[in-house]
Amino acid sequence: MTLDEILKEIKNAETIVILTHESPDGDAVGSSLAMRLIAKELGKNADVIIPEYSRLFNFLPGASEIKKDSDVEKYDLAIAVDCADLKRLVANEYFTNAAKTIVIDHHGSNTMFGDYNYVNPASPACCEVLAGMLQYYELNISKDLGTCLMTGIITDTGGFQHRGVSPETFELAAELLSKGVDIPYIYKMTLRTKTKANFELQKRVIDRMEFFEDGKVTFSYITKQDEKEVNAEPGDHEGLVEIGREIEGVEVSIFIRQREDKNAYKVSMRSGDLINVSDICFIFGGGGHQRAAGAVIQGDVEQVKKKILKEVEKAFEKAKGMK
Ligand code: AMP
Numbered sequence: 001m002t003l004d005e006i007l008k009e010i011k012n013a014e015t016i017v018i019l020t021h022e023s024p025d026g027d028a029v030g031s032s033l034a035m036r037l038i039a040k041e042l043g044k045n046a047d048v049i050i051p052e053y054s055r056l057f058n059f060l061p062g063a064s065e066i067k068k069d070s071d072v073e074k075y076d077l078a079i080a081v082d083c084a085d086l087k088r089l090v091a092n093e094y095f096t097n098a099a100k101t102i103v104i105d106h107h108g109s110n111t112m113f114g115d116y117n118y119v120n121p122a123s124p125a126c127c128e129v130l131a132g133m134l135q136y137y138e139l140n141i142s143k144d145l146g147t148c149l150m151t152g153i154i155t156d157t158g159g160f161q162h163r164g165v166s167p168e169t170f171e172l173a174a175e176l177l178s179k180g181v182d183i184p185y186i187y188k189m190t191l192r193t194k195t196k197a198n199f200e201l202q203k204r205v206i207d208r209m210e211f212f213e214d215g216k217v218t219f220s221y222i223t224k225q226d227e228k229e230v231n232a233e234p235g236d237h238e239g240l241v242e243i244g245r246e247i248e249g250v251e252v253s254i255f256i257r258q259r260e261d262k263n264a265y266k267v268s269m270r271s272g273d274l275i276n277v278s279d280i281c282f283i284f285g286g287g288g289h290q291r292a293a294g295a296v297i298q299g300d301v302e303q304v305k306k307k308i309l310k311e312v313e314k315a316f317e318k319a320k321g322m323k
Pocket residue numbers: 021084088107241267268269285286287288289292293294295296
């Protein structure tokens with residue numbers, strides 16, 4: 001059983017590093033800090049390396065321990081959480097240099113890039129996968145560990161709204177609540193708090209929103225210049241893709257954000273029940289989940305828009321054909 005081997009590797013390692021995906025969300029930061037506390041329960045100190053993340057996650061227990069980098073060149077063990085492939089893993093040199101590697105995730109598009117891979121695409125959050133691990137190891141869940149887990153679950157499910165939330169998710173939430181985890185506080189700190197810069201970006205995204213496919217598709221974007229003008233910090237683009245999705249009749253929301261290397265855009269897509277956006281992003285070398293996926297596409301706004309809309313149109317044609 002993979003979980004037994006993972007336990008053995010953690011117990012055998014003297015130095016452990018925990019890594020996650022770029023532009024880390026609540027599940028990425030939550031699972032990283034939860035994994036750190038799990039290692040601690042097993043008597044191990046682990047380094048969490050996340051060079052950039054939203055300061056809104058600083059309320060998480062252990063956030064002050066997050067490192068930007070490390071002096072350790074070769075860790076005995078590297079653990080990647082909430083990340084589907086090596087390309088998206090930040091500071092991935094610590095992963096490739098490590099003697100042993102473990103991947104714990106919930107993405108259907110996971111490439112199984114570790115020596116040991118514990119991936120459950122049926123879980124709505126990587127934090128729920130970690131909870132399963134804790135149960136198997138019969139480890140105690142402290143309030144701090146529960147707070148990290150709950151944060152990943154709340155943020156990745158949009159507060160228990162998305163499909164993929166199962167009776168087990170609610171059972172886990174009930175268990176964490178009984179451990180003293182403050183669910184209203186986590187809601188407030190994650191889903192109910194936005195930075196001023198995020199609010200300013202929202203205004204621009206709304207202003208530029210375009211509709212396609214008879215109102216079933218929305219498209220909007222932000223550039224590096226926008227981010228500069230509103231003094232955006234890491235994570236300030238979070239949630240912008242959700243704006244289009246909430247409009248009546250919209251099946252696919254497309255949001256693109258200019259990358260550092262100016263001639264490329266990070267694409268975020270969200271969908272309802274009809275279209276599998278992971279398939280569309282896969283065409284561009286990306287991936288994700290059926291209803292939430294991403295990719296990176298070269299070009300300017302108009303070029304990137306055209307490339308995606310062409311594939312979205314095809315997906316609608318295909319969906320019509322299947323009815
Ligand atoms: P995002 O739109 O960035 O919130 O991402 C939505 C989902 O798609 C997340 O589960 C990501 O892990 C996944 N995803 C985003 N960008 C990529 C990418 N370039 N390659 C693979 N998966 C991605």
